[in-house]
Amino acid sequence: MGSSCEATCRQCGHRFEERIGGGFFFHLLHCDRCGEPKSVDFHTLGALHSAYLKGLPGPYSVVSARHDRAVKEGFEGPAVSEAEYHAAIEASLPKHDCGGRFRFEAPTRCPKCRSTDVEPGPNLVLYD
16 A cells, blocks of 8 residues: 655755555556656556466455455466566666656655655555
């Protein structure tokens, strides 16, 4: 489950929405250079996502448990680890317009000055 809050850049004072993590049916990656988010829907990942589900000890989420079980039982390809899965997704995405790459572990950056010196705010919203 992802989260969203108002964050403040300690370098320039800019306030912005900080979004972290994906949801039940998508991943949220960020550009490692400018911090812009990119949503990747599981459906678009096709067999790669199925291979990942096959390698999990249980379902990806409670919400998708029935679907995940059916995929694990029906998918005939080899399972992939989380590290392999993340690396394959990152490699499949084009570079961002700023020249950066979308990464799972990219730090939050201020969209104004690109600083990673960011203070999350108290108003937290959980989302799928």
